[in-house]
Amino acid sequence: DAGVIQSPRHEVTEMGQEVTLRCKPISGHNSLFWYRQTMMRGLELLIYFNNNVPIDDSGMPEDRFSAKMPNASFSTLKIQPSEPRDSAVYFCASSLRGGGARGAFFGQGTRLTVV
């Protein structure tokens, strides 16, 4: 199994630009999570999908952030417009039934730098 695949691995963009992060979950998993990791705030859950439907988006910091999951094998996290404080590592994770019993499997992450 290829695991959770994220792209790009690194992204450098200018303030005000739109950024799209991509994630392909493990085949057969029906839950998908987007996390953000920074030194100051640690690991934060941004949004969580179950069967392609957003279940909990209370962690999305503001309206500039949006996430979609058009099908079971693909999700995007978009930031528009981007700001320097959005610089972080963004992780996608997938699991069966939310990972509550079995845990979740993480991708390698996308390191975003907004200058």
Next chain:
Amino acid sequence: GDSVTQMEGPVTLSEEAFLTINCTYTATGYPSLFWYVQYPGEGLQLLLKATKADDKGSNKGFEATYRKETTSFHLEKGSVQVSDSAVYFCALGFHSGGSNYKLTFGKGTLLTVNP
């Protein structure tokens, strides 16, 4: 709400020393408990898990026992190696239905093992 508290880092040890990283949790109901490890530049990897009280999870020489009476899941290893240097995250999750289908992470503990 549900939460996980783990000991503040960083933790610095010499090779072959004994390791303990404390983790306690607060949750309604009976969660599953996990330890994840994050090596530099990588995503989180599931290290071990326990799904009910008194269960012991183990992997790669690491162990943790689910203690319901003390709401704890401390990570231990008898003899650490330089290659164990990483950030360790304690997490809880629910295997019941409804909106509790997600993982809650602690802030992470940085472990550095010196030769």
